[in-house]
Amino acid sequence: MKRRGRGIACMWYPIGFTVDANPSAAVVKVNEDGTATVLTGTVETGQGSLTVLGQIAAEALGIAADDVHVVSADTDVTPMDTGAIASRTTYVTGNAIRLAAENAKAILFETAGPMLQVMPSQLEARDRKIQVKGFPQRSVSIGEVAKRAQVGLGRPPIGSASWNPPTVAMDPETGQGKPFSTYVYATQIAEVEVDDETGEVDVLRIVASHDCGTPINPMLVEGQVEGGISMGIGFALQEEMLFNAQGCQINPNLTNYIMPTSLDMPEIVVDIVENYDPTGPFGAKGVGEPSLVPTAAAILNAIHDAVGVRITSLPATSEKILTAIKAKRAGERKQVPA
Amino acid sequence: MTDVTITVNGSVRSASVPPETTLLKLLRDVFQLTGTKLGCDVGDCGACTVLVDGMAVNACLMLAAQADGRQVLTIEGLAMKDRLHPLQKVFEESGALQCGFCGPGMLLSAKALLDDNPDPSSHDIRDALAGNLCRCTGYSKIVEAVQDAARAMRDPRTEDTRQLEMHGHD
Ligand code: FES
Ligand code: FES
Numbered sequence: 001m002k003r004r005g006r007g008i009a010c011m012w013y014p015i016g017f018t019v020d021a022n023p024s025a026a027v028v029k030v031n032e033d034g035t036a037t038v039l040t041g042t043v044e045t046g047q048g049s050l051t052v053l054g055q056i057a058a059e060a061l062g063i064a065a066d067d068v069h070v071v072s073a074d075t076d077v078t079p080m081d082t083g084a085i086a087s088r089t090t091y092v093t094g095n096a097i098r099l100a101a102e103n104a105k106a107i108l109f110e111t112a113g114p115m116l117q118v119m120p121s122q123l124e125a126r127d128r129k130i131q132v133k134g135f136p137q138r139s140v141s142i143g144e145v146a147k148r149a150q151v152g153l154g155r156p157p158i159g160s161a162s163w164n165p166p167t168v169a170m171d172p173e174t175g176q177g178k179p180f181s182t183y184v185y186a187t188q189i190a191e192v193e194v195d196d197e198t199g200e201v202d203v204l205r206i207v208a209s210h211d212c213g214t215p216i217n218p219m220l221v222e223g224q225v226e227g228g229i230s231m232g233i234g235f236a237l238q239e240e241m242l243f244n245a246q247g248c249q250i251n252p253n254l255t256n257y258i259m260p261t262s263l264d265m266p267e268i269v270v271d272i273v274e275n276y277d278p279t280g281p282f283g284a285k286g287v288g289e290p291s292l293v294p295t296a297a298a299i300l301n302a303i304h305d306a307v308g309v310r311i312t313s314l315p316a317t318s319e320k321i322l323t324a325i326k327a328k329r330a331g332e333r334k335q336v337p338a
Numbered sequence: 339m340t341d342v343t344i345t346v347n348g349s350v351r352s353a354s355v356p357p358e359t360t361l362l363k364l365l366r367d368v369f370q371l372t373g374t375k376l377g378c379d380v381g382d383c384g385a386c387t388v389l390v391d392g393m394a395v396n397a398c399l400m401l402a403a404q405a406d407g408r409q410v411l412t413i414e415g416l417a418m419k420d421r422l423h424p425l426q427k428v429f430e431e432s433g434a435l436q437c438g439f440c441g442p443g444m445l446l447s448a449k450a451l452l453d454d455n456p457d458p459s460s461h462d463i464r465d466a467l468a469g470n471l472c473r474c475t476g477y478s479k480i481v482e483a484v485q486d487a488a489r490a491m492r493d494p495r496t497e498d499t500r501q502l503e504m505h506g507h508d
Binding site: 045046047048219220222223226227228229230231253254255259260261262263265268 | 378380382383432433435436437438463464465467468469470471472473474475476477478479480481
């Protein structure tokens with residue numbers, strides 16, 4: 001008989017380690033046509049980080065994301081970045097880019113002040129213009145200001161910056177301290193159907209609620225969470241590296257190392273919990289790795305809810321579940337008084 | 339050596355290759371059409387999916403000689419001269435792919451499905467793409483994108499559809 005169950009799991013995950021130096025650096029150059037070029041050492045692997053970093057530069061400069069050209073991961077020319085690791089890119093690299101853009105913008109403001117006959121502090125960058133706060137009609141286009149900075153002032157609007165989440169040594173005696181700069185939080189709920197005659201699990205639905213600070217690109221946040229959940233489902237139910245006595249993997253192929261296909265994936269509902277982290281770029285934290293942390297726990301809790309057995313080793317294969325169900329039934333029979 | 343002549347993305351191309359050469363090897367190494375990806379080389383991952391006479395096949399499992407005289411569509415031939423195929427357009431706009439390695443195969447499996455069934459259910463799509471593994475996306479946005487593209491292609495008002503009909507590469 002197929003039995004339904006629901007399980008819930010929560011997690012927190014650290015962003016921006018602080019036990020060692022963890023810097024990112026960036027250069028932002030505003031061009032005479034009003035576009036900007038960003039140089040960053042980080043690597044895009046499909047998660048969309050360069051899109052997000054371009055958006056951060058655009059937001060700081062008051063231009064459109066399409067106006068920003070991001071040059072990345074060429075170690076000959078791009079500034080140092082600790083790496084596309086530890087879900088740190090949006091937070092750490094993003095902060096470096098925001099600061100570099102602010103530095104370039106300061107030159108634009110100093111240039112535009114005399115052009116608009118106000119103090120630089122009275123200016124803001126919006127809609128591809130440098131304008132007087134509260135008087136948007138008093139404005140000059142960013143491209144024009146960039147050109148003036150270059151050929152008039154002799155100060156090309158280029159900003160560079162680095163950002164390092166303040167390094168805090170751990171107490172050598174107690175091992176206590178502040179090992180990370182900030183944390184993200186999530187809750188996932190899994191609904192499963194377990195066949196109590198075969199032990200087979202069908203994941204029907206996963207609802208995932210994630211606080212990643214300000215979601216700079218909600219579509220990409222969803223993509224990260226959905227992808228993480230597919231990895232979490234594989235971790236919970238299918239994926240296992242098997243080794244022989246010599247330590248050689250005996251299932252090194254996709255025929256015997258089984259990962260989720262489109263048919264294994266349930267409906268996924270992603271709920272982004274908006275939050276603002278004052279230490280992140282425009283309030284953002286991160287989302288990559290945290291996305292799959294609670295998935296397996298939620299599924300195993302759902303299996304327990306459905307058929308009353310606790311599986312404590314992953315993956316929770318049909319064999320393990322069926323063995324546990326049988327053991328539970330045998331135990332129940334024994335308890336019945338004769 | 340075996341002589342093979344196939345029509346790839348509308349143009350006739352010939353090569354003389356060792357008989358054990360797969361269609362995937364012919365496309366990538368001889369014709370330099372590297373958009374078709376080599377994932378596992380044994381038919382498990384779908385990264386090498388191309389259309390042969392309109393049918394989605396794993397190019398790593400087909401010998402080049404078996405494709406002799408047939409029409410092959412690879413990812414390089416999916417876009418029209420000046421515009422993306424509706425599937426590509428929706429995939430791009432909706433962030434359906436991440437690293438993109440599964441992309442060429444996904445798109446061609448999806449095209450084979452839509453050519454056959456212009457109004458697939460979500461389950462039909464999942465079924466058609468079950469042989470295309472994706473490690474990044476969890477498939478959610480891919481399935482939605484195929485549905486959106488199907489809707490756009492069914493809508494007689496979209497120019498894309500007319501272009502597609504005029505183009506008719508298979
Ligand atoms: S390369 Fe052909 S199926 Fe994997
Ligand atoms: S997008 Fe990376 S494998 Fe599909």
